[in-house]
Amino acid sequence: MTMHQLRQGVRAAAPAVAMLLGVLILVVPVRLGQGFIPTPLFPLAIVFLYAVYDQEALPAPVVFAIGIFHDLIYGGGVGVWAATYLALQYLVFTQSEYLQGRVRHVIWLAFAVAATMVGLLFWATESLLAGGWLPFWPLAFQWGVTMAVYPFIATAFFWLRSRAAMDVERRAP
């Protein structure tokens, strides 16, 4: 394997690794504000950003596999997080033409809308598994924290993408 192929492999695996890392950060005891502030849902933002800007980067089987891994390491109902991520991806795919070329604030708003919709789906699924309606506010709180942190995740995403693009340009023959 040449160095070029290795670089290409790393670049291709980066979105999946980023999403997996996002899941692991959710499991690690970060405990923001002595445990009173929930950890932002990094994988949700990562799935959204790749669905908007690079649809090939995170294929559905990869999102499904990481979602199932998320469910298994959480110990909850299997398929819940996988369905949430895939529903978000599907929502963004259906609106991809509208989202192309929009300014970042509009994309942020789109994330808020899409995340709220899949949040409702998540809430309904968890309630179904619990056998009764669960309180909505813990979900709203964590989703709100994720939306608040989204600009930082997006900034890191664009920075990494620009670095990758520069690297490709530099190495182009």
Place this chain on the structure above:
Amino acid sequence: MTVLGEIKRGGMKRHEQPRRFGVVFFLACSFFMVLFSLYGAQASVFEKARETVLDIFEPVLAIVGAPVRWVNEQVGDVQDYFRVHAQNKYLLEENAELLAWRDEAITLRRQLSYYEQVLETKLPEAATYVDAKVIGENGGPYDHALILSAGAGDGVQAGSAVVDNGGLLGHVVTAGRGASRILLITDYNSRVPVFIEDLELQALLAGQSGGSPVLEFFAEKLEQPPTPGARLVTSGAGGLLPRGIPVGEVASVDSGRVTVKPYANHRSPDLVRVVNFEFPQDLSAPPGPELGASIGEAGESAP
């Protein structure tokens, strides 16, 4: 209309069709698995998969969590530096109070020992303990669970109670070889049989996920409702958890809804203790030491 080699058909470009189809297909698979979970949440195939994932990712969690733990420790150290005076005052007061309690406990222990000898009381076998570190937690909005650094290889069994210095935290639901998962008493799936000491009444402590756990009573109408401050311990009903582990106290009673404030620190526990308890089958066994030894004493230690 052909645009740069792509054909638009019904608002969807041709190359988008397989991609969307793939998402829909896997979305359907996910919902199928959710339905399967609904009817077999603890199905052996899922449970085995959970144990395997825990075992494989236990070292990964330790590595990923190392920087987070380091930052938390540094932040804690800085906070301690600013609170050292207040903490010192609090600890001195607490120490004075504990000394008084110690004298009372020694007296009571002697009395108890005397009565046990007189009555020839047969005590159940003593519980054993496994100390473990918290290496992961469930960061979701509803499921409240922790991942521990000790598993079946260290003597942890599914169903065992888990305590911290304050009281009951939860019980083990998945025991992998080197790691285990515990369901906290605040999780909506958690139901713990408890005993209200003031009323001498049994009840179920039900997790709510969105706040403090509440009490569910077996009787439809209570002769006397519990009052705030009433102490709750595990009742031992069901034979899974040993009797007498401190759980919490009644925080409020509002139109029949009894909210409980747990003694255990379920928001940021670091070191916990798994209580392995054998429900007594043969009461002719010799008496052993009682429950409640503090963390670090007489227990196996997990890495």
